[in-house]
Amino acid sequence: MAAIDPAAPALGQARLPVRGEEEVELYRKFHYYMTLMREVEDRIERKLYRQGKILGGVYVGRGQEAICVGAGLVAEPEDVLFPCHRDLGLYLIRGFEPREIFAQYMGRTGGVTKGRDGNMHMGDLKRKVVAIISAMAASVPVAAGAAMALKYQGSRQVVFVFFGDGATSRGDWHEGINLATVQKAPLVLICNNNQYAYSTPLDKQMACEHVSDRASGYNLPAEIVDGNDPYAVHQATVRAVEHARAGLGPYMLECKTFRMTGHSAHDAADYVPKHLWEEWTERDPITRVERRMMDRGWATARELEETQSRIQRLVDESVEWAEASPHPDPATLLDNVYDEQI
Amino acid sequence: MQVTYLEAIRQGIREEMERDPNVFLIGEDIGVYGGAFKVTAGMLDQFGGRRVVDTPISESAIVGAAIGAGFMGLRPVAEMQFADFISCGFDQIVNFAAKCRYRWNAPVPIVIRAPSGGGIHGGPFHSQNPEAWFVHTPGLKVIEPATAYDAKGLIKSAIRDNDPVIFFEHKALYRRIKDEIPDDEYTVPIGKARVFREGRNISVITYGAMVHVAGEAAATLDKEGISLEIIDLRTLLPIDEQTILESVKKTSKAIVLHEATLTGGIGGEISARITEKAFEYLDGPVIRLTAPDTPVPYSAPLEEAFLPNAGKLMEKARWLARY
Numbered sequence: 335m336a337a338i339d340p341a342a343p344a345l346g347q348a349r350l351p352v353r354g355e356e357e358v359e360l361y362r363k364f365h366y367y368m369t370l371m372r373e374v375e376d377r378i379e380r381k382l383y384r385q386g387k388i389l390g391g392v393y394v395g396r397g398q399e400a401i402c403v404g405a406g407l408v409a410e411p412e413d414v415l416f417p418c419h420r421d422l423g424l425y426l427i428r429g430f431e432p433r434e435i436f437a438q439y440m441g442r443t444g445g446v447t448k449g450r451d452g453n454m455h456m457g458d459l460k461r462k463v464v465a466i467i468s469a470m471a472a473s474v475p476v477a478a479g480a481a482m483a484l485k486y487q488g489s490r491q492v493v494f495v496f497f498g499d500g501a502t503s504r505g506d507w508h509e510g511i512n513l514a515t516v517q518k519a520p521l522v523l524i525c526n527n528n529q530y531a532y533s534t535p536l537d538k539q540m541a542c543e544h545v546s547d548r549a550s551g552y553n554l555p556a557e558i559v560d561g562n563d564p565y566a567v568h569q570a571t572v573r574a575v576e577h578a579r580a581g582l583g584p585y586m587l588e589c590k591t592f593r594m595t596g597h598s599a600h601d602a603a604d605y606v607p608k609h610l611w612e613e614w615t616e617r618d619p620i621t622r623v624e625r626r627m628m629d630r631g632w633a634t635a636r637e638l639e640e641t642q643s644r645i646q647r648l649v650d651e652s653v654e655w656a657e658a659s660p661h662p663d664p665a666t667l668l669d670n671v672y673d674e675q676i
Numbered sequence: 677m678q679v680t681y682l683e684a685i686r687q688g689i690r691e692e693m694e695r696d697p698n699v700f701l702i703g704e705d706i707g708v709y710g711g712a713f714k715v716t717a718g719m720l721d722q723f724g725g726r727r728v729v730d731t732p733i734s735e736s737a738i739v740g741a742a743i744g745a746g747f748m749g750l751r752p753v754a755e756m757q758f759a760d761f762i763s764c765g766f767d768q769i770v771n772f773a774a775k776c777r778y779r780w781n782a783p784v785p786i787v788i789r790a791p792s793g794g795g796i797h798g799g800p801f802h803s804q805n806p807e808a809w810f811v812h813t814p815g816l817k818v819i820e821p822a823t824a825y826d827a828k829g830l831i832k833s834a835i836r837d838n839d840p841v842i843f844f845e846h847k848a849l850y851r852r853i854k855d856e857i858p859d860d861e862y863t864v865p866i867g868k869a870r871v872f873r874e875g876r877n878i879s880v881i882t883y884g885a886m887v888h889v890a891g892e893a894a895a896t897l898d899k900e901g902i903s904l905e906i907i908d909l910r911t912l913l914p915i916d917e918q919t920i921l922e923s924v925k926k927t928s929k930a931i932v933l934h935e936a937t938l939t940g941g942i943g944g945e946i947s948a949r950i951t952e953k954a955f956e957y958l959d960g961p962v963i964r965l966t967a968p969d970t971p972v973p974y975s976a977p978l979e980e981a982f983l984p985n986a987g988k989l990m991e992k993a994r995w996l997a998r999y
Contacts, residue, residue, distance in 0.1 A: 414747075414748070446780070447779055447780045447781075450778060450779050450780065451779040451780065455779065455780075456780060457780045457782065458780065458781075459747055459781075459782050464744075464747060464782070465776070465779060465780040465782070467771060467772045468771070469767050469771060472736075472740065472767060472768060472771070472772060474740070475734075475736060475737040475739075475740025475741050475744070475768070476740040476741070476743050476744040476747075476768070476772065477744055478737065478740070478741050478744065479740060479741025479742060479743060479744025479745040479746075479752075480744035480745065480747055480748050481744070482729075482741060482744070482745060483744065483745035483747075483748035483749070483750045484748060486700065486726060486745070486750060487748065487749075487750075493744075505736060506736050506737070506740065506767075506768075509732075509734040509736050509737035509740075510737050510740060510741075512732055512734065512737070513731060513732060513734055513737040513738075513741060516731075516732060517729075670777055670778055670781065671777065671778050671814050671815055672777070672815070672817075672839050672914075673777070673783065673837070673838040673839050
């Protein structure tokens with residue numbers, strides 16, 4: 335376990351833990367957004383991709399939904415998000431419509447980038463979401479700069495940057511964190527440690543046990559979180575955000591989870607030992623939340639099924655809309671390389 | 677007022693910082709020390725540590741942070757201590773900064789200043805001219821001024837530009853070149869070459885320190901009856917094809933001169949455009965005069981042999997004039 339800044343828990347405790355009606359409402363949101371993310375991505379990976387309707391690669395966050403949803407529900411609308419490629423829930427929470435996302439995967443004009451880029455490579459500065467950079471961890475120094483800018487502007491907002499365990503071996507991760515900690519930039523770093531970088535397991539990626547072990551070299555407070563429990567992620571994120579908003583600098587969460595899919599839709603992940611699939615299926619974050627909600631009397635099985643059906647209808651309609659969305663006109667190929675056409 | 681190339685850049689940056697509170701500086705040793713070449717000397721005192729940010733030795737983080745700050749509405753001016761080290765920030769520049777507008781409509785209004793060029797005995801890691809790497813990257817703008825006047829006017833335009841700009845400053849010009857510049861504010865437009873010297877027989881298309889090499893050769897060749905017209909490109913991307921073609925159509929002969937090495941250099945690109953678009957006007961082959969395909973050597977005679985100079989240019993020009 336890496337060092338936790340002694341100031342952080344005290345700050346966090348002012349609002350934690352979330353209890354009562356607020357907690358019930360939070361669980362409804364966990365359930366809704368995690369289920370929506372799962373359904374949208376299942377449709378993409380297991381249906382549209384196999385039907386040949388997705389042009390390029392597909393990288394989903396199955397099994398990891400609790401991380402982006404738990405953290406994303408802490409972010410204020412003006413906080414800036416840098417999602418990684420398994421964080422669809424952040425987009426959904428920020429109000430990106432499933433139909434925009436399907437159209438994005440299909441390369442249509444109705445997609446977030448209007449066919450300019452594909453899959454999870456999407457962003458929108460108006461909605462304060464920065465599009466991923468495909469080189470892993472390249473987002474980290476950019477997020478550091480955005481956080482430095484918020485501080486420059488005297489803003490109370492913070493920046494969230496998401497990445498996987500694999501990204502933490504790249505130089506950009508280290509350079510970005512070092513700059514952000516030196517500058518005490520309001521940056522919340524959220525690692526989904528899903529234990530594989532494509533086919534490479536953790537012990538081939540790093541000689542330390544935890545990603546958070548790397549934080550101490552930067553005097554970066556970090557904590558390890560159950561990444562399959564959105565409530566745990568949410569509460570830890572509240573602590574991280576309060577630390578950053580208080581001007582104490584960056585704070586990292588290492589959310590332990592497992593990638594319940596291959597690296598991408600074309601990867602059968604034969605390199606993953608079978609027992610790991612079984613163990614982590616038991617810890618599926620959606621099942622856990624559903625069970626908890628029913629055990630505590632916050633929802634009946636029927637209510638949860640209704641939410642599920644509502645989401646199915648939304649997904650069906652959204653796919654239909656996306657398929658009807660036009661392809662971009664090749665005449666627009668040269669547009670928008672620069673501010674003014676040159 | 678007579679100012680050096682270096683002072684002109686400093687004035688341009690200072691004026692933009694005074695004009696726009698969103699402009700800030702980020703880089704290694706730019707604050708307390710004033711920059712390795714002292715371009716930002718005095719900035720920390722005038723603007724304070726909030727707007728003049730000394731960073732760790734992290735070129736990728738400097739460029740990345742500039743991009744991120746740009747998204748938030750600021751206008752960062754990042755300094756690479758030497759253009760040679762820009763390769764450490766290459767991915768952020770070519771894969772992120774250059775592509776954001778096209779991919780997802782996000783402007784990246786940043787300037788990356790990069791002191792480049794040889795002739796200072798800097799050796800293989802402090803002398804390079806890496807502009808071609810960036811000219812090959814759609815979405816970037818690439819500038820290299822040759823005069824103090826243009827250096828000031830172009831750095832101001834670069835800071836105001838809404839796209840990522842790589843601003844090469846030739847180190848050998850910093851304190852060697854002086855110009856009379858107006859007291860009143862002015863800018864120089866990005867994307868416009870200029871006729872540095874009018875001539876009749878051969879167009880020399882060049883930029884940066886080589887503009888002055890061409891000027892020296894032109895003065896001597898005039899006495900031999902060979903009149904060089906010198907085109908100072910000023911901006912390398914987007915390139916001002918029109919000014920190049922107009923000159924070549926007038927003179928019918930062209931030499932492309934650059935200090936960067938030959939193969940894959942932008943001389944090849946310019947030469948190709950001339951032959952594609954002004955072939956009928958040409959009375960001879962388009963000639964390239966560049967450094968050879970080697971790293972930049974350290975020893976004085978080796979570096980002298982490496983760099984293009986007036987003597988080498990005159991030799992090429994005499995040959996082409998006879999063609």
